[in-house]
Amino acid sequence: MLVVEGLCTEYHGDRGQVVKAAQEVSFTVEEGRLFTLLGPSGCGKTTTLRSIAGLERPKAGEISVNGQLVYSSSKGIFVVPNRRGFGMVFQSYAIWPHMNVFENVAFPLEVGDRRYARQEIRDKVMRVLTAVQLDHLAGREATKLSGGQQQRLALARALVMQPALLLLDEPLSNLDAKLREQMRFELKRLQRELKITTVYVTHDQSEALALSHRIAVMKDGRIQQIGTPREIYEHPASQFVADFVGNTNFIEGTVVGVAEPAYAISAVAASGASLAGSPGGPEGSAPHDGGAGASGRCLVRTEIGDLKVHATQEFGRDERVSVSVRPEDVELSEQKPAGDNVWEGRVAQKVFLGEAVDFQVTVGPRTLLSRRHPTLRTRIGEPIWVQLDPEKCVVLKVYG
Amino acid sequence: MSTTTTSIEALGRGASPSGSRGEPEPPHRAGVRGGGPGGLARPTIVAPAFDAKWLVIGICVAFTVYIGVIPLGFLLWQSFRTPQTAAADAVWTLANYAQAYGTLENYRLFWTSMQFASGTALFSFVIGTTLAWMNERTNTPFKGVIFALSLIPLVIPSILFTVAWILLASPQIGIVNLVLQSWLGLERPPFDIYSLPGMIWVDGLHYSPMAFLLMTAAFRAMDPSLEESATMSGAGVLQVVRRVTLPLAWPAIVATILMLFIRAIEAFEVPALLGLPVGIEVFTSAIYQAVHRYPSQVGLASAYAVALLIITSIGVYFVSRLSGGGSKYATMTGKGFRPRQIDLGPWRWLTTSIFIGYFLLIVVLPFAVLLWSSFQRFYAVPSMEALQNLTLDPYRFIFDYPNLWRTVGNSLLLSFGAATIVMLVTSVICWIVVKTTIPGRWLLDNVASLPIVFPGLVLGLSIMIFYLNVDIGIYGTIWIMLIAYITRFMPYGLRYSTTSMVQIHRxxxxxxxxxxxxxxxxxxxxxxxxxxxxxxxxxxxxxxxxIRELSTSILLYSPDTQVISIVIWELWENGQYVELSALGVLFITALFVLVLTTQWIGRKYGIKD
Incomplete structure (x- = not known):
């Protein structure tokens, strides 16, 4: 189990300025879980990982693995990286070009404090090479491996000393798209089989969603949200998270009505037309989050009209908000559907992607992006009905 | 941030943060390493109080500072002192500078030096650029072979090259002169090597392979797509050259010329052998004269040396500015590409003959004349009569030369020792500079590179002054020469180590x-x-x-610590030309074999690819 508490790391930039790379970062990774630090470049995710590794010296905070402190600013503990016994896969793989496959993997067993017998080293190395399916290449020059094989070699080297913690720094970013997808499954299988506590750093949201037990989304050195992949995707806590994790439509607006769990939406002064009949709709009669109390519905006045939405946070009346709707949740149909949040729009642009079609639909002054199955064949310029399921509309606070 | 910073702080902490160690250890603390039965008994919480790596780093840093800073300090100090004699102690004075710069005579010295150095730099630049262009951008036949052959002169010591050209083009005995005189019926010899143009010719030829290499690198580094896109934009050949090629290449051009200028102004052999007999003095030969005058005028020599040092420092500063700020000019990309080659058509035979002519001038003629002379009893111009008198006497003389093996041993010991120490020390130095974040590491880089501004003669002078004043018992021994060599070649070693070190990914x-x-x-x-x-x-x-070093050794050697190049110098001073030629032939051959062997070993063990 990894516990990171109040971690702050700074470094000096090129011109000597202080870069606050990680600030007040705290999280816990349960034994055997894969935890992902997700964020754009420069968000501090790699610095956080390197602080855990001991390659950066933090300014403040505490890091412990399996109850043992490896760093604590208050107790003055800093374990040097070569004494931490963590495995790490670097972005560049850092395969030593002057050693062959076997020698690369054997290295950690040869340089550590513990001495292994020659035969023991052989056994351990071959076992881990078999696990990553490189056993038949043990004698090959490390530089003669393909990208995917180098990646697995780096993984084998990190795993061979049975580390307490596995750190992965964008391990798939140097692979081409096809291979990346393949390695994603492989990595997941290995991690789940070995049940090794893992911290994974990536800027690729689909990688994060596919691999992780839990994800922390970072921005400007701070963690924005921690949750399971589904929580992060379906209930982003901020505009940033919604935007960074997948594509989304943002519709700006003002809260005009707050629904209590019982959905007694306050009367709306003007233009309540589109809201007619919606209060007390059967599908939303229970707060879906169960007991949080903050969760509920509210009515948001936007440029395309009043929108009934799902809220996980408290909002006051007249508060400026942003409503996030994923493209796959923007329903399109040629016949007018029944239900809430229905508008008539017009197809402005279509992009055929193979497994899906992206539609740009203009609704009033706005253009919404919708991802549909290719069976929908409405032509450009033709009218189309747009429906937004209130459950899939997430209201977010607007900052600044 | 890197590992070092962390470790430094860990070192600083030493035993102090042991508060945490006093706590009772919970059972699961037995090891951070999970799983396996092999958890550590007790992991070290903090780095050990003393890490031996700091010993290595400390020694290397101290050594570098000692080597880099000491000579300069003492040179400056000495230039403000009067000579110490039995009668009078040395005192502070400005007289050296007054004598060095107070007379009209010495402005002529400055002017001659500048003429010689600029002439040499431009001459070798023109040759080098032409060859590099022909080699890189044209379809000249056999250019690969010729390229390799043209680099041979890099191993020929300057003193031997100069002597060979004296034998070729001196007005009295120069073969080229005599041949041309008899063919064309001239009254006076057409060439006089003992003149400023003669000096420029010899030194320029000798540095031209260096210019060739530097400009080849510049041509290779230039992305041809930049020129091609100018062509696609509709520019003609001249416009491309003027608006794209030259502006992109000018940092490389200026840097190359400056580098050649520095080399030329530091040159000692050519001015000493060709200039001094006819009274053409430059800074280096003036320094040598001042030291070898009786009584020796070290202060005056130092004052000259300071001027020379200022000139070279300015040059080095601009070279490093040009190559350091290269990011603005994208010519230096590591990208591999196949440059488009110009089809010269029938003209390619002209370029081939230029290559062959160059090869004759720079390798064949000098070596042939040395070879010829080495089989003579007394030096004689090639003729049927002289052909009858071929003898192996000069070689016998060399092999019977007293202390020959000791001299060879000294040369080998010094060159192997200097090379090994320089590379080991610079590997640590450049690791500190490139891979750590220790504050002030750039200073270390500069200190280690400082000796590059020292002309060999000036460095020899400074080290001589220092160990004369600070007697630690190495003056006149081989150790003082080893220190001199290490100092002199440290910057070059550092460049090699640094170039490789930057390529090692963190x-x-x-x-x-x-x-x-x-x-x-x-x-x-x-x-x-x-x-x-x-x-x-x-x-x-x-x-x-x-192994071919002369200008530093010449102020530092003693009879016991002679090296091969010093013996050549002494033979020249004694007028023993044929013996000198024999030694020269042997020396060049040995150097050539040495280079081939080391390169072969290098390819076999060093570079895995």
């Missing part, structure tokens, strides 16, 4: 740390093996330049 080292390797294990098992090709190349370079 993560290669960090991954070793993550694997549990200590600093020593990382350095020995990851850094050094990866540096090996660079270290080996640097080692070969330093060894070659050390």
């Amino acid at each position: 993560e290669l080292e960090e991954s070793a740390a993550m694997c549990g390797a200590s600093w020593f294990a990382t350095f020995r098992r990851v850094i050094l093996p990866l540096l090996k090709p660079g270290l080996l190349a640097g080692w070969i370079y330093v060894m070659i330049v050390s």
Whole structure:
């Protein structure tokens, strides 16, 4: 189990300025879980990982693995990286070009404090090479491996000393798209089989969603949200998270009505037309989050009209908000559907992607992006009905 | 941030943060390493109080500072002192500078030096650029072979090259002169090597392979697509050259010319052998004269040396500015590309003959004349009569030369020793500079590079002054020469190490740390093996330049510590030309074999690819 508490790391930039790379970062990774630090470049995710590794010296905070402190600013503990016994896969793989496959993997067993017998080293190395399916290449020059094989070699080297913690720094970013997808499954299988506590750093949201037990989304050195992949995707806590994790439509607006769990939406002064009949709709009669109390519905006045939405946070009346709707949740149909949040729009642009079609639909002054199955064949310029399921509309606070 | 910073702080902490150690250890604290039965009994919480790596780093830094700073300090100090004699102690004075710069005579010295150095730089630049262009951008036949052959002069010591050209073009005995006189019926010899143009000719030819290499690198580094896109925009050949090629290449051009200028103004052999007999003095020969006058005028020599040092420093400063700020000019990309070659048509035979002519001038003629002269009893111009008198006497003389083996031994010891120490020290230095974040590391880089501004003669002078004043018992021994060689070639070794070190990705080292390797294990098992090709190349370079070193040794040697190049110098002074030629032939052959062997070994063990 990894516990990171109040971690702050700074470094000096090129011109000597202080870069606050990680600030007040705290999280816990349960034994055997894969935890992902997700964020754009420069968000501090790699610095956080390197602080855990001991390659950066933090300014403040505490890091412990399996109850043992490896760093604590208050107790003055800093374990040097070569004494931490963590495995790490670097972005560049850092395969030593002057050693062959076997020698690369054997290295950690040869340089550590513990001495292994020659035969023991052989056994351990071959076992881990078999696990990553490189056993038949043990004698090959490390530089003669393909990208995917180098990646697995780096993984084998990190795993061979049975580390307490596995750190992965964008391990798939140097692979081409096809291979990346393949390695994603492989990595997941290995991690789940070995049940090794893992911290994974990536800027690729689909990688994060596919691999992780839990994800922390970072921005400007701070963690924005921690949750399971589904929580992060379906209930982003901020505009940033919604935007960074997948594509989304943002519709700006003002809260005009707050629904209590019982959905007694306050009367709306003007233009309540589109809201007619919606209060007390059967599908939303229970707060879906169960007991949080903050969760509920509210009515948001936007440029395309009043929108009934799902809220996980408290909002006051007249508060400026942003409503996030994923493209796959923007329903399109040629016949007018029944239900809430229905508008008539017009197809402005279509992009055929193979497994899906992206539609740009203009609704009033706005253009919404919708991802549909290719069976929908409405032509450009033709009218189309747009429906937004209130459950899939997430209201977010607007900052600044 | 890197591992070092962390470790420094860990070192600073030493035993102090042991508060945490006093706590009772919970059972699961037995090891961070999970799983397996092999958890550590007790992991070290903090780095040990004393890490031996700091000893290595400390020694290397102290050594570098000692080597880099001492000579300069004492040179400056001495230039403000009167000579110390039995009668009078040395006192502070400005008289040296007054004497050096107070007379009209010495402005002529400055002017001659500048003429000689600029002439040499421009001449070798023109040759080098032409050859590089023909080699890189045209379809000249056999250019690969010719390129390799043209680099042979890099191993020929300057003094032998100069002597060979005296034998070729002196007005009295020069073969070229005599041949042309008899063919064309001239009254006076057409060439006089003992003149400023003669000096420029010899030195310019000798530095031209260097210009060739530098400009080849510049041509290779230039992305042809930049020129091609200018062509696609509708520019003609001249416009491309004027608006794209030249503006892109000018940092490389200026840097090359400056570098050649520095080399030329530091040159000692050519001015001493060709200039002094006819009274053409430049800074280096003036310094030598001042030291060898009786009584020796070290202060005056120092004052000259300071001027020379200022000139070279300015040059080096601009060279480093030009090559350092290269990011603005994208000519130096590491990208591999196949430059488009110009089809010269029938003109390509002209370029081939230029190559062959160059090869004749720079390798064949000089070596042939030395070879010829080495089989003569007394020097004679080639003729049927002289052909009858071929003898092996000069070689016998050389092999019977007293202390020959000792001299060879000294040369080998000095060159191998200097090369090894320089490469080992610079590998640590450049690791500190490139891979750590220790504050002030740039200063270390500069200190280690400082000796590059020292002309060989000036360095010899400074070291001589220092160890005369600070007697630690090495003056007149081989150790003072070893120190001089290490000092002189440290900057070159550092360039080789640094170039390789920057190419080692930080993560290669960090991954070793993550694997549990200590600093020593990382350095020995990851850094050094990866540096090996660079270290080996640097080692070969330093060894070659050390073994033919003359201008530093000439102020420092004693009868016991003679080296081969000094013996050649003495033979020249004694007028023993044929013996000198024999030694020269042997020396060049040995150097050539040495280079080929080391390169072969290098290819076999150093560079895995």
